[in-house]
Amino acid sequence: MSKKPQYDPEEIRYPDQTIVTAPLVHEMEQSYIEYAMSVIKGRALPDVRDGLKPVHRRILYAMYEDNLTADKPFKKSATCVGDVLGRYHPHGDASVYDALVRLAQDFSMRYPLVDGHGNFGSIDGDPPAAYRYTEARMSRISDEMLRDIEKDTVDWDPNFDETRKEPRVLPSRFPNLLVNGSAGIAVGMATNIPPHNLREVIDAAICVLDDPNATLGDLMEHVKGPDFPTKGIIMGRSGIRAAYATGRGRVCVRARTEFEEFGQNRTRIIVTEIPYQVNKRMLIKNMADQVEDKRLEGISDIRDESDRNGMRVVIELKRDANPQVVLNRLFAQTQLQTTFAINMLALVDDQSQPKILSLRHILDEYIAFQEEIIVRRTKYDLKKAQERAHLLEGLLIAEENIDAVIKTIRESYDNAKENLMARFGLDDVQAQAILDMQLKRLQGLEKEKLENEYKELEERIAYYNELLASEEMIRGVLKDELTAIRDKYGDDRVTEIQDVEDEIDIEDLIEEEECVFTLTDGGYIKRTAASEYAAQGKGGQGRKGMATKEEDYVNTVFTASTHDYILFFTDRGRVFRKKGYQIPESGRTARGTNLINILQVEQGEKVSAMIHTRDIESEDRYLVMVTRNGTVKRLSVSALKNLRNNGLRVLTLEEGDELITVRETDGTKKILIATHDGQAVCFDENDVRPMGRTAVGVRGIRLRDGDYVVGAARATAGRCVLSITENGYGKRTPVEDYRITNRGGLGIRNYMVTEKTGAVVGIKVVDGSEDLLLVTQSGTLIRTHVDNIRIAGRSTQGVIVMRFKEEGDRVISLALTDRDDEEESTPETVDVENKEG
Numbered sequence: 078m079s080k081k082p083q084y085d086p087e088e089i090r091y092p093d094q095t096i097v098t099a100p101l102v103h104e105m106e107q108s109y110i111e112y113a114m115s116v117i118k119g120r121a122l123p124d125v126r127d128g129l130k131p132v133h134r135r136i137l138y139a140m141y142e143d144n145l146t147a148d149k150p151f152k153k154s155a156t157c158v159g160d161v162l163g164r165y166h167p168h169g170d171a172s173v174y175d176a177l178v179r180l181a182q183d184f185s186m187r188y189p190l191v192d193g194h195g196n197f198g199s200i201d202g203d204p205p206a207a208y209r210y211t212e213a214r215m216s217r218i219s220d221e222m223l224r225d226i227e228k229d230t231v232d233w234d235p236n237f238d239e240t241r242k243e244p245r246v247l248p249s250r251f252p253n254l255l256v257n258g259s260a261g262i263a264v265g266m267a268t269n270i271p272p273h274n275l276r277e278v279i280d281a282a283i284c285v286l287d288d289p290n291a292t293l294g295d296l297m298e299h300v301k302g303p304d305f306p307t308k309g310i311i312m313g314r315s316g317i318r319a320a321y322a323t324g325r326g327r328v329c330v331r332a333r334t335e336f337e338e339f340g341q342n343r344t345r346i347i348v349t350e351i352p353y354q355v356n357k358r359m360l361i362k363n364m365a366d367q368v369e370d371k372r373l374e375g376i377s378d379i380r381d382e383s384d385r386n387g388m389r390v391v392i393e394l395k396r397d398a399n400p401q402v403v404l405n406r407l408f409a410q411t412q413l414q415t416t417f418a419i420n421m422l423a424l425v426d427d428q429s430q431p432k433i434l435s436l437r438h439i440l441d442e443y444i445a446f447q448e449e450i451i452v453r454r455t456k457y458d459l460k461k462a463q464e465r466a467h468l469l470e471g472l473l474i475a476e477e478n479i480d481a482v483i484k485t486i487r488e489s490y491d492n493a494k495e496n497l498m499a500r501f502g503l504d505d506v507q508a509q510a511i512l513d514m515q516l517k518r519l520q521g522l523e524k525e526k527l528e529n530e531y532k533e534l535e536e537r538i539a540y541y542n543e544l545l546a547s548e549e550m551i552r553g554v555l556k557d558e559l560t561a562i563r564d565k566y567g568d569d570r571v572t573e574i575q576d577v578e579d580e581i582d583i584e585d586l587i588e589e590e591e592c593v594f595t596l597t598d599g600g601y602i603k604r605t606a607a608s609e610y611a612a613q614g615k616g617g618q619g620r621k622g623m624a625t626k627e628e629d630y631v632n633t634v635f636t637a638s639t640h641d642y643i644l645f646f647t648d649r650g651r652v653f654r655k656k657g658y659q660i661p662e663s664g665r666t667a668r669g670t671n672l673i674n675i676l677q678v679e680q681g682e683k684v685s686a687m688i689h690t691r692d693i694e695s696e697d698r699y700l701v702m703v704t705r706n707g708t709v710k711r712l713s714v715s716a717l718k719n720l721r722n723n724g725l726r727v728l729t730l731e732e733g734d735e736l737i738t739v740r741e742t743d744g745t746k747k748i749l750i751a752t753h754d755g756q757a758v759c760f761d762e763n764d765v766r767p768m769g770r771t772a773v774g775v776r777g778i779r780l781r782d783g784d785y786v787v788g789a790a791r792a793t794a795g796r797c798v799l800s801i802t803e804n805g806y807g808k809r810t811p812v813e814d815y816r817i818t819n820r821g822g823l824g825i826r827n828y829m830v831t832e833k834t835g836a837v838v839g840i841k842v843v844d845g846s847e848d849l850l851l852v853t854q855s856g857t858l859i860r861t862h863v864d865n866i867r868i869a870g871r872s873t874q875g876v877i878v879m880r881f882k883e884e885g886d887r888v889i890s891l892a893l894t895d896r897d898d899e900e901e902s903t904p905e906t907v908d909v910e911n912k913e914g
Contacts (some may be wrong), residue, residue, distance in 0.1 A: 113264035118428055121263035123270075125423040125439060126446040127222065127247040128254030130261060132176045134247055135165040137190060140215050141223045151194045151212035158208050167237045170208075178205045181213060185354075186257050187272035187306045188566070190219040200307065200351075200388075201358040218566050221250040228457040230450045232427075245428070248450050251562050252278050252443045254423060255436075258303075266431060268422035271303035271328075271353070276567030279559045285440050286556050290719035293322055296436055302328070303417070304572045305353035309333060312414075313577040320419035321436035323659060332413040333573075336400050339393075344400045346407070348390035352415040357381070360412050361390060367410060375403040432674065447555050452545065459541035464506075466534040469527055471507025472514065476524045482511060589640050593850070593894065594660060595669065596633040596687060600678075603669030604660040607636050607894050634850055634858075634892035637689035644717070645676060646686040646702070648735045650728035653677070654720045657689070677724065685736045693718050699742045701762060702727070703750055703777060703789040706734045709820065710774030711765045714741070729773045738789045747792040749815060750777050751800065751827050751840040754784040757871075758824035759792050759815040776821040788839040797868060799843045800828050801851065801878060803835030803887040808875030809868045812842065829874050838888050851879050852890040862896065 123130050129137070139160045145152055158173045166173055179185050181193030184200045195211035198204055205211065225248050233242040258272040280299040284291050302317040311317070312329040320326025333350035351357060361381055367373040375398030382389040394403055408414040425432045425442060434442070475482045478501065485500055486493045497508040544550050591607040637643065639657040646652050653676045661670045672684055692698070698714040712727055719725075728736060740748070742762050751757045758778040765775055778786065790798070797809035808828075815825065828837050841849075845864040852858050859879050867876050879888065 117263045117266070117431055118424065121261040122266075122268055122422060122424050122431055123254055123259040123261070124246050124428055125254055125425050125434065125442045127249035128252070128257060128259060128423075129222075129247060129249075130176075130259070132161075132166055132168075132173060133180060133190075135161050135243065136173065136177050136180065137215065137219055137222055137247065138226075138244055139164060140191075140213075141226070145214040146220055147192060147215055147217040149214060151192075151214050154193075154195075154208035154211040154213045157213055164241055165236050165243050174205075174208045177208075177213060184306055187304060188218050188256055188275060189216050190222065190257070192216040200356070202356040218251070221562055221566075222247050222253065224248060224250050225450065225454050228454045230453045230457070246446075250447070250450075250558065251275060251566070252282060252440070254443070255300075255439060259423070263431070266422060267420060269418055269420045270423070271417060271419060272305060273300060273302075274304035274568070274570045276563050277301060277304070277570065279563040279567070281436075282440055282444060282559055283556055285437070285444060286552050291437075292719065293318070293435075293437060296440070297321065300436065301570065302572070302574050303419075304570050305330065306571070307353050307355070308350040308571045309352050309573075310350075311572060311574045314574065316419070317574075320421065324419075324421040324433035324435050324438075326419045328417050328419065330415050330417050330572075331408060334404060334413070341396075343396055344394050344398075346392040346394065346400065346404055348392070348413065349388055351388070351390075352412065353417060355412045355415060357383070357388070357390070364392070364407065364411050373403075373406055373410060375399070430673075438677070444555070447559075448548075448551050451551050451554055455541050455544050459538060459545070462534050462538050462541065466531060466538065467504075468506060468510050469531045469534065471503050471510055472527055473524075473531060474501055474503065474507075475511045475514065476527065486512070589638055591636055591894070592639060592657065592662075593634060593636050593892075594643065594657070594687070594689075595852075596672075596684060597669070600672045600683065601669040602660060602672055602675065603663035603667060604639075604657065605663060605665055609665045633687060634852055634890055635687075635689065636892065636894040638691075641689040641691055642693055644688050644690065644700075644739070645672075645684045646688075646727070646736050646739055647678060647724070648683045648685045648730075649679070650726050650730050650736065651682075651724035652717060652720065652727045653724050654693070654717065686739045688739050688741060690714065690741055697744060699744060699762070699767060700727075701740045701742055701746075701748055701765070701789070702736060702774065703738050703740075703748075703786055704728075704730065704734045704774070705737050705785045706731070707750070707776060707778040707780050707786055708734065708774040709748070709750070709765055709777030709789075710772060711742075711762060711767050712770065713767055716770055725770065727770050729771050731773065737786050740789055740791055742791060747812075747817065748777075748789060749792040749798065749812075749840070749842070750786055750789045750824075751798075751837060752778065752780065752784045752824075753787050753836045754781065755826060755828035755830040755837055756781075756784065756824045757798075757815060757827035757840075758820065758822060759812075759817055760820040761817065764820050779821060779823050781823070787837055788841075790840055790842040793842055796842050796844045798827070799841045799849070799863065799866065800875070801838050801840075801849075801888055801891050802828065802830070802875070803838050803889075804833065805851075805877055805879035805881065805888055806834040806875045807866050807878040808873060809843065809845075809863070809866050810871050811868065814871050826872050829872050831874060834874050835887065839891050841891065841893055843893065846896055847893040848896050849878070850892045850894055851888050852892075853879075853881065853886045854889050855883050855886050857882065857886070860894070863893070 119131055121130065127134065136157065140157055143160060145157065154174065154177060157177060158170050161173050162170060177191060178197050180191040181189055181197045183189055192214050193211060194213065196206040197211060226244060230248050232245045234245050236243050254270060255273045255278045256275050258270040260269050261267065277300045281296045284295055284299055288295065297318065302311055302314065310331045310333055312331055316326040316328040330352040332348050332352060335347050337345050337347050339345055351360060361379055364373065365379055368376045368379070375395050376392055377395045378393040380391050382391055394400055421434050421439065422431055423434055424430065482497065485496050489496050494505070494508045494512060497503055497511060498505065544554065592604045593607050594602065594604055596602045637657055641657045643655050643657055643660065644652055655675065660675065663669050672678060693714060696713065696715050700712045700714055702710045702712065710728060717725065717727070730736070744762065746762050747759055748762050749757055749759045768774065792812045792815060794812060796812050798812060798815065799807065799809050801807040818824065830836055843863045847863045848860050849863050850858060850860050861878065866878055869875060
């Protein structure tokens with residue numbers, strides 16, 4: 078029989094409640110996105126600055142709070158785990174202890190951050206002892222992770238119950254992300270960064286400090302490759318170079334083996350080192366199983382002779398077995414040879430964005446962080462020195478007037494402080510320090526000490542101010558501190574790197590093909606094989622080339638090889654460089670990848686022009702840059718050969734101006750600039766002298782009110798100027814019809830602009846053998862043969878090149894590509910809805 082309820086049912090009906098109806102799909106999407114971002118930012122991915130996930134950071138900081146440094150006695154691991162749980166990490170104790178154990182394992186960490194005492198597991202996969210049995214403290218090198226944290230060098234966040242503050246990032250005085258690596262699986266992404274040699278990584282950081290234009294080749298002179306704690310041999314360098322250049326790569330890691338003769342002309346294979354993250358016990362079991370199943374032949378016995386002196390796995394061979402053949406089969410069929418997939422994903426921008434990083438990008442992020450640490454530490458030291466100097470000034474005044482001070486104090490009833498402040502011009506802090514002064518400070522030796530301390534403080538304050546005012550001094554301090562850490566903790570590389578004959582570089586693995594590169598106004602870029610766009614007849618309605626957001630539209634399209642350099646010029650006058658194959662490939666209707674995932678553009682910075690080039694070392698090739706307001710500048714291509722990941726300034730823009738187009742020349746070209754209202758000017762490129770990277774440029778064309786530049790091209794004799802208007806009209810006009818004039822004039826008519834044709838969108842110089850790609854504001858793309866477009870004079874309206882499916886649509890971009898002779902007999906229209914998000 079059920080008991081009567083102990084509550085009134087009316088009490089739980091909430092008569093005033095409001096029930097909100099919400100779409101299930103939207104609610105699930107929002108909830109999952111919030112969960113995913115929580116995992117990405119707060120659990121699975123390391124910060125690029127200190128290389129730690131939140132749990133590791135909390136473990137080290139809790140041990141630091143408890144004074145568990147390398148020079149103090151060990152404490153039970155249970156103490157540390159409990160402190161982390163109670164103060165900062167409201168999760169299970171197993172997750173914290175597992176993380177602590179990994180920090181102490183010398184076969185997992187190249188430089189362990191925790192010094193463990195007891196059973197912390199083994200390379201055989203043995204589990205660690207329970208935390209009530211083991212003891213731990215910080216290792217010597219982990220002291221460098223927290224050095225200067227008390228000097229306001231990092232930002233702090235409240236813990237889960239807002240009773241304490243925890244550091245958002247540790248000062249990390251050495252590049253821990255590269256030195257110890259990291260592995261983690263988030264939602265929709267994962268990171269796998271290998272450990273490296275401390276000495277090599279710091280040398281690379283110093284290389285960047287000495288030469289901000291250092292290339293990947295310069296860095297790899299120092300960082301040879303990953304340096305695994307389990308040693309082993311890395312086969313080949315192409316995967317290493319690919320990982321350091323792009324953030325992704327695969328390296329082949331092989332066990333170290335040797336042949337040993339024994340018995341009557343018999344041989345055995347001795348394994349002394351195995352690949353990183355391979356379980357030795359499971360490796361031996363797998364080999365034994367394959368021998369039993371006859372998948373491995375020629376092996377008579379396998380045993381593990383490892384001891385405290387090192388690893389030794391013995392594989393005895395049969396008398397008639399070929400040792401090299403057996404070893405090759407072992408490499409092919411067992412984990413004696415593995416592939417380590419490098420994916421250098423970490424959180425950047427103060428843990429706000431996960432990003433795949435190249436070696437140079439990681440070093441740049443780390444150096445910028447360390448410079449910030451030095452600046453904040455110096456400001457803290459300066460503030461403390463000024464406070465102490467101010468207090469000493471009061472004490473020295475008291476020493477100079479000690480009799481008057483004593484008299485003032487003796488004559489005071491309960492207002493000695495106020496009387497001192499009034500008589501000697503002291504403030505509250507100074508007067509209180511005088512009142513707290515001991516009688517022994519009256520002796521002469523103490524006065525001399527105060528004077529010496531004050532003099533020393535003045536020197537330190539002057540040094541701090543000088544340091545804060547000099548970026549070069551800050552980099553010098555950072556270099557000295559990194560060098561000291563390298564000399565104190567650095568060791569020799571333990572993982573060997575062997576060259577492989579006929580090794581294939583990453584570029585050799587990527588097929589060279591012509592692709593269409595598409596960039597939207599909102600900053601989305603993609604690479605699509607040019608073969609995906611079949612040609613249509615003149616006047617066709619086009620095929621959907623890209624799905625865009627409702628407010629976004631395609632503004633730049635061109636064709637280039639996957640092995641070409643793509644140069645990105647931004648509206649702030651900077652340039653970035655990538656190889657064509659580094660641009661993610663997408664389908665014809667996909668939106669692509671946002672540029673912030675590819676380039677280190679700043680907040681609000683936008684790519685306004687991109688071009689492709691094959692050779693970037695030539696001294697006799699130039700880039701001609703033209704701005705919206707008609708300014709033109711010529712720059713040698715060789716000035717861009719040392720491009721940094723964070724870009725290089727190539728143009729100083731006047732306020733309100735922006736870069737419109739960039740063209741590559743060889744010093745002998747004629748430049749044609751066209752405007753929105755149908756004007757054009759043609760002049761010799763040598764009328765514009767080559768300038769430095771930060772120069773503003775000179776006037777290329779004088780503009781009437783409301784007019785602006787829409788494009789520029791190389792005016793090659795024997796070709797035609799192809800002009801396209803917003804309403805889909807176009808024409809070809811012989812280059813010879815444009816007479817050469819001086820730059821800076823109003824120019825001549827290029828197009829008869831009317832309400833029917835619309836204003837000019839852009840121009841290209843063509844020879845008739847190309848195909849034309851037109852892109853509309855709605856994202857529709859048409860491909861047609863250029864020679865289908867009529868040749869006409871400068872002052873004509875041209876012919877219809879493209880009709881629109883949607884009312885109000887307009888052409889916003891054009892590009893040329895190679896001829897596709899398989900022309901479709903009927904214009905094809907593919908309706909694909911614009912996708913949002």
